[in-house]
Amino acid sequence: MSTHKGRGVHVLGAGVTKFGELWEDSFRTLIGQAGLAAVKDAGIAGDDIDCLYVGSMSAGRFIGQEHVGALVVDEAGLADNRIPATRIEAADASGAVALRQGYLAIRSGEADVVVVGGVEKMTDVMDQEQTNTLAAALDQEWEAFYGATFPGVHALMAQEHMRRHGTTREMLAAVAVKNHEAGARNKKAAYPFTITMDQVLRSPMVADPLRMLDCAANVDGAAAVVLCSDEIAASSSAKPVRILASAQASDRFALADRADITSFAATRAAADLAYRKAGVAPADVDVAEVHDAFTIAEIMALEDLGLYEKGAGGKAAQNGLTSLSGEMPVNTSGGLKARGHPPGATGLAQVAEIVAQLRGAAGERQVRDARIGLAHNVGGSGATAVVSIFGRE
């Protein structure tokens, strides 16, 4: 492997807290729990850790705290080790972007063991302030200021996708039903129960055509992973999973500036690069966690990731193709929909699920003989996307 290829990077361990409205937990205790779980799972000691990355979308507004890298390294008991701690923010892609920075730190040769955490504590903030803060992931000056909200822009995408690609109201609902089927088997999920098609279709309208049960609810939670170099992975008794690629891409910030709102260009670009770097094709993917902030977003993700043809994403869930026992299991954790969506944590909770699947440790949710897994995390209305591909070792 040449210098320019960089070193290999592996996930040595992962940890996820219970997601939900966690009144007894704070930002600090949540990230502490997830980090500790990941470190235990990896079988490393605190002194092995070379640096920390923390993904969080809006600690400044949700808990009045910036500088959360410093907070986390202290909470972890590692401040006296003087290791760097860096906070990454990319709206609800913060977790995956943080993962990629940890990946780059190891590839650069400046670190051998990196802990990457993601966290959001937001349910004890008033509803209107939550909505306004989430809209800060959109273009504040040209979208949010004029009243655009997160569900609103996704409703526009859904309308156009239905008009151009024949996607139906029932296809959207099938995504929610399918993800709750998987999520009912995930004890960490905020909403670990099944729902029916009828319930989705009768749930209150949020932004036409999206109803309440089309929307992933924002909750509290944290997730963390331990990354390591080839040398550390080779000598570990944990079950490492190899990161075959981690690619990030951008799109025009405001929806109005995009040529096509039925597709995320950033997802397509990140996927193309990730497949190329990993040397795998969409058909090689055995299990995927994709960013279903809204049911329409999962349908677009399936198409943008090349898992299904454009316009075929809507039928995938309806026809059972993406269920746990389908040909292409998607969101086996329950996805953002059933697991809940703490913006900073989601990208790393996805990685934790893929790691469990590739280790064969996903219990009732296990996909048979999963060898290649993919995680897809989106920021805001798609201006940032990260696609990471993982391989069983």
Place this chain on the structure above:
Amino acid sequence: MSTHKGRGVHVLGAGVTKFGELWEDSFRTLIGQAGLAAVKDAGIAGDDIDCLYVGSMSAGRFIGQEHVGALVVDEAGLADNRIPATRIEAADASGAVALRQGYLAIRSGEADVVVVGGVEKMTDVMDQEQTNTLAAALDQEWEAFYGATFPGVHALMAQEHMRRHGTTREMLAAVAVKNHEAGARNKKAAYPFTITMDQVLRSPMVADPLRMLDCAANVDGAAAVVLCSDEIAASSSAKPVRILASAQASDRFALADRADITSFAATRAAADLAYRKAGVAPADVDVAEVHDAFTIAEIMALEDLGLYEKGAGGKAAQNGLTSLSGEMPVNTSGGLKARGHPPGATGLAQVAEIVAQLRGAAGERQVRDARIGLAHNVGGSGATAVVSIFGRE
């Protein structure tokens, strides 16, 4: 050079906006101006850029905008290139922490040309909200909630430094006077004029012993640099400057948890590592930009960086040692004090000054035959510190 040493990284260009209360400029236009200036200075084209990093402390609270990486890549006209854009937050060390991520991206081999920008737009926010937001760089739960402010915690440090090390009120004032002497020669500075010792000593009390003219004022502004690999630097007609090391370290978050508040342990750790990686000693440093958010902070920085013995930092400015014509010129740009302090931009404005000095392009502020330069950026009350060392090529 072995794989583990990674590739060399160079600064190919730098740009800084005017700092100040910039009512005619927005977050967008400021970072755009700085980025464009840096790209022009580097002599590169937009299509050469592999990724962006943006340091910003609290865009969420100051301008209601998170996800600012996506905003900046779009404003730069590079969204259609799909390149990754990542926002870094580490309070007022955001700029230098972003620089270090750009440095790691090149060392990892995943990028050859990286633009790193830092920006804050904050003066059009009410005074009390500014103070509260800046206090979000401290421990919100254990410090800010009980009324601690940014000047307040630095006043505690100053009191203890005076008690234990004999530092006097006049020594503090001499730092401000000295930095304004240099800043008066910097057209980009927010406060490009000289002040007298008497003016400092008679300025309104903020937090005993710190008076108004001991405090760096927070302003609007942006700065950016272009980083590149060895190959690009070798073939460039710009005057590249080599990054010999960039090291980041952490300390306990709350002041009450530190054994000694007259010193920043994170600065000491980052400096030790940076000197070691760069293979230089403090005595080799020809020019330094240090984080003088308050006059006491520059005195502590001189000591923690090993430029002066503990307890000798106070006399350095008073005796003219750290002035433009002194033995160890510090804050030749005017420092945070005279240049003004936009938290996200400061760390990169420091780098721009060091680059100008090592290129021999600092005009009236030029330090003769500067070969080794150091930049020192601190987050909050010292829980994060970054020390980067640069060498003339």
